[in-house]
Amino acid sequence: MTATHCPYCALQCGMELTPSGSTAEVAGREFPTNRGGLCRKGWTSAEVLTAPDRISSPLLADGRGGFTPVDWDSVLDLIADRLINTRSTHGANAVGVFGGGGLTNEKAYALGKFARVALGTAMIDYNGRFCMSSAAAAANRSLGIDRGLPFPVTDLDHAGQVMLLGSNVADTMPPFVQHLERARSEGGLIVVDPRRSATAELTEDGGGLHLQPAPGTDLALLLGMSQIAIAEDLVDHDYLDQRTEGFAALARSAAGWHAARTQSVTGVPATLIRRAVRLLAKRRDRGSYVITGRGVEQHADGTDTASAAINLALLLGLVGRPGSGYGTLTGQGNGQGGREHGQKSDQLPGYRMITDPAARKAVAEVWGVAEAELPGPGLPAIKLLASIGEPDGLRALLVHGSNPVVSAPRSMAVTERLGRLDFLVVSDFVLSETARMADVVLPVTQWAEEDGTLTNLEGRVIRRRAAVPPPAGVRTELWILTELARRLGRDGFFSDDPKTVFDELRRASAGGRADYSGISYAALDAGEACYWPYPEGGESTPRLFADGFPTESGRARLVPVNYRGPADQLHRPGELVLITGRLLEHYQSGAQTRRVPELQSARSEAMLEIHPATAEALGIDDGGSVRLHNDRGECYARATYTRSIRRDTVFLPFHFPERERANLLTTEATDPISGMPEFKVAAIRVEAI
Ligand SMILES: Nc1nc2c(c(=O)[nH]1)N[C@H]1C(S)=C(S)[C@@H](COP(=O)(O)OP(=O)(O)OC[C@H]3O[C@@H](n4cnc5c(=O)[nH]c(N)nc54)[C@H](O)[C@@H]3O)O[C@H]1N2
Ligand SMILES: Nc1nc2c(c(=O)[nH]1)N[C@H]1C(S)=C(S)[C@@H](COP(=O)(O)OP(=O)(O)OC[C@H]3O[C@@H](n4cnc5c(=O)[nH]c(N)nc54)[C@H](O)[C@@H]3O)O[C@H]1N2
Ligand code: SF4
Numbered sequence: 001m002t003a004t005h006c007p008y009c010a011l012q013c014g015m016e017l018t019p020s021g022s023t024a025e026v027a028g029r030e031f032p033t034n035r036g037g038l039c040r041k042g043w044t045s046a047e048v049l050t051a052p053d054r055i056s057s058p059l060l061a062d063g064r065g066g067f068t069p070v071d072w073d074s075v076l077d078l079i080a081d082r083l084i085n086t087r088s089t090h091g092a093n094a095v096g097v098f099g100g101g102g103l104t105n106e107k108a109y110a111l112g113k114f115a116r117v118a119l120g121t122a123m124i125d126y127n128g129r130f131c132m133s134s135a136a137a138a139a140n141r142s143l144g145i146d147r148g149l150p151f152p153v154t155d156l157d158h159a160g161q162v163m164l165l166g167s168n169v170a171d172t173m174p175p176f177v178q179h180l181e182r183a184r185s186e187g188g189l190i191v192v193d194p195r196r197s198a199t200a201e202l203t204e205d206g207g208g209l210h211l212q213p214a215p216g217t218d219l220a221l222l223l224g225m226s227q228i229a230i231a232e233d234l235v236d237h238d239y240l241d242q243r244t245e246g247f248a249a250l251a252r253s254a255a256g257w258h259a260a261r262t263q264s265v266t267g268v269p270a271t272l273i274r275r276a277v278r279l280l281a282k283r284r285d286r287g288s289y290v291i292t293g294r295g296v297e298q299h300a301d302g303t304d305t306a307s308a309a310i311n312l313a314l315l316l317g318l319v320g321r322p323g324s325g326y327g328t329l330t331g332q333g334n335g336q337g338g339r340e341h342g343q344k345s346d347q348l349p350g351y352r353m354i355t356d357p358a359a360r361k362a363v364a365e366v367w368g369v370a371e372a373e374l375p376g377p378g379l380p381a382i383k384l385l386a387s388i389g390e391p392d393g394l395r396a397l398l399v400h401g402s403n404p405v406v407s408a409p410r411s412m413a414v415t416e417r418l419g420r421l422d423f424l425v426v427s428d429f430v431l432s433e434t435a436r437m438a439d440v441v442l443p444v445t446q447w448a449e450e451d452g453t454l455t456n457l458e459g460r461v462i463r464r465r466a467a468v469p470p471p472a473g474v475r476t477e478l479w480i481l482t483e484l485a486r487r488l489g490r491d492g493f494f495s496d497d498p499k500t501v502f503d504e505l506r507r508a509s510a511g512g513r514a515d516y517s518g519i520s521y522a523a524l525d526a527g528e529a530c531y532w533p534y535p536e537g538g539e540s541t542p543r544l545f546a547d548g549f550p551t552e553s554g555r556a557r558l559v560p561v562n563y564r565g566p567a568d569q570l571h572r573p574g575e576l577v578l579i580t581g582r583l584l585e586h587y588q589s590g591a592q593t594r595r596v597p598e599l600q601s602a603r604s605e606a607m608l609e610i611h612p613a614t615a616e617a618l619g620i621d622d623g624g625s626v627r628l629h630n631d632r633g634e635c636y637a638r639a640t641y642t643r644s645i646r647r648d649t650v651f652l653p654f655h656f657p658e659r660e661r662a663n664l665l666t667t668e669a670t671d672p673i674s675g676m677p678e679f680k681v682a683a684i685r686v687e688a689i
């Protein structure tokens with residue numbers, strides 16, 4: 001029996017694996033985030049280990065739409081040759097790397113180093129740009145640091161009030177719901193979602209309030225809430241004086257957002273908005289938390305919206321006060337660690353900026369290269385993918401842990417661009433939709449077959465442990481990167497041993513914002529709860545901000561923000577707002593969960609949630625096939641009637657492939673600060689077929 005964690009989301013539920021034949025049996029394990037509970041995806045996760053179409057040999061495209069198995073030595077020689085060629089003909093920045101927030105810390109670190117040291121390219125970014133970047137940017141500018149939850153999840157157990165903005169934890173992190181029980185029992189759960197989601201339903205029967213704004217209007221809602229807090233004098237004056245700066249400018253920016261205007265922009269009744277603010281202001285008796293999810297962050301104004309949520313939390317004196325706070329719910333298994341160790345185009349390990357001379361010097365020293373050899377910042381994900389086929393753009397790309405053909409916005413354009421690459425290498429354990437387009441596919445180990453660490457949504461570093469041997473023919477990514485680096489002239493710079501890589505990561509992060517230098521495999525294996533920052537010789541930090549904020553002044557910044565509305569506006573008659581998101585049964589692009597029979601049979605196709613009144617007006621039957629379309633593409637789904645959604649809005653999950661891809665309709669409009677695409681609002685039309 002091996003103690004490890006679930007392969008999927010950032011809650012990283014504790015799990016026990018017992019080998020059984022060529023797979024493993026899964027049992028829930030006591031861990032603070034899940035207390036033994038698992039969701040349906042977790043219970044069935046071992047099925048992917050023996051997926052019938054799992055790949056167990058490197059594959060070479062045969063030019064006729066198929067693949068031929070090849071041996072590792074020749075395939076690595078071939079990749080190295082092609083990359084060296086591309087580099088010498090078109091320059092190092094013609095080779096790019098696309099990583100993922102599901103990779104362990106060790107893999108994410110090695111990938112960032114591989115790009116800069118072995119390929120010499122600036123062009124690395126990852127799917128966290130689609131996930132965490134707006135909340136990260138907002139936390140950095142307001143609080144001076146970006147750790148999803150700056151407190152342990154179990155702190156929520158004692159809260160009287162919790163406001164969840166654009167987060168559907170009942171489907172996306174089911175065991176998390178237990179941490180909301182106290183708030184629900186006191187009528188203090190506030191859910192902000194244009195749909196009556198499974199989480200919004202938890203507010204029924206006295207559990208709390210459901211605010212149902214028009215999609216993309218959360219920034220207006222939060223400005224209105226701040227205005228009410230100021231107008232009703234619910235703000236915490238001592239806290240504002242002692243711990244924050246910028247109140248006057250913030251008050252001016254919110255001043256115009258009187259309740260009637262907020263109601264007319266958002267559609268949320270002013271009385272409900274007022275009740276929500278008054279509830280949160282009760283924090284003096286029992287703590288209050290403000291928490292954001294992708295529903296408010298995946299917008300072209302996502303950074304400003306997350307800032308507005310932080311502003312409200314600061315006005316009420318919540319951040320850094322015991323029993324209260326602000327946080328964002330990191331999504332992918334290692335969404336937190338994945339954004340700290342160098343996969344981001346502008347960052348080096350330890351959450352250090354690649355433009356900071358001191359950070360460059362420190363990291364170059366650990367890597368054993370001259371500082372001048374380190375490239376500068378590259379392009380964020382959307383721009384990186386858009387550069388393919390452009391004169392100075394990417395010509396070769398290595399993908400690790402992402403399936404952008406399904407998950408990137410405006411998939412038609414992305415797919416078309418990937419097709420223009422001279423050379424695409426995808427590392428995966430199945431032939432994902434992206435892997436199918438590759439010139440070379442490299443089969444890698446899965447979670448139950450590898451050691452490493454991840455950093456969960458609380459900033460707590462946890463151990464992933466190998467429980468079963470991988471199939472013959474499969475390799476770890478650390479091994480692949482080490483072997484490729486050797487062929488690229490960097491022999492001895494990389495290691496395929498996770499613990500050796502972690503020890504190097506510790507040193508490379510020392511002195512950075514996300515300092516891991518005090519954390520070790522030995523401490524983790526002994527059961528120590530290690531939250532970063534944890535400098536060597538120092539202590540773990542379960543709670544941030546108790547004594548101040550890591551900003552220049554030591555104070556949190558209230559950042560004035562303005563409402564702009566979504567990039568896609570409804571202009572033409574008959575248009576509806578499409579919002580996209582998740583189902584309990586499927587994970588992300590579905591590459592893994594669509595291969596689990598129990599999950600796939602429960603949810604085998606894309607269902608469009610639509611209000612019966614809207615559907616009837618369009619002649620769409622419950623269960624009927626529909627075509628959704630806009631200027632960017634068309635997508636097919638089956639309609640399902642629900643009264644839980646606004647009449648001007650429809651909802652589609654993004655887990656399905658081919659012509660059921662929700663992303664055929666989404667826009668490439670991105671947040672100007674974070675580069676986060678606006679997944680959550682697209683103007684579309686629907687028709688029965
Ligand atoms: N089952 C499952 N669980 C997952 C994942 C998965 O794919 N499947 N993925 C993991 C990852 S990577 C992530 S990032 C998290 C995401 O977890 P969540 O953020 O909970 O997931 P979403 O479904 O994307 O969005 C949440 C809610 O936002 C609402 N929403 C849409 N537009 C708006 C808007 O304009 N305003 C507001 N207020 N709400 C809006 C949607 O109706 C939806 O109910 O889940 C993690 N857990
Ligand atoms: N319309 C719409 N689109 C969205 C979103 C949305 O809400 N709406 N959400 C966005 C968000 S928040 C996210 S996080 C992205 C995620 O979307 P993707 O980046 O596509 O994430 P996954 O589907 O998890 O892709 C992971 C791929 O890597 C493989 N894989 C898993 N683990 C490993 C590993 O350790 N190594 C390697 N090499 N491969 C591995 C899996 O088999 C799978 O093929 O989607 C984004 N796209
Ligand atoms: S909630 Fe997340 S970590 Fe927990 S079992 Fe489900 S997918 Fe796995």
Ligand SMILES: [Mo]
Pocket residue numbers: 130131132331332
């Ligand atoms: Mo995500």
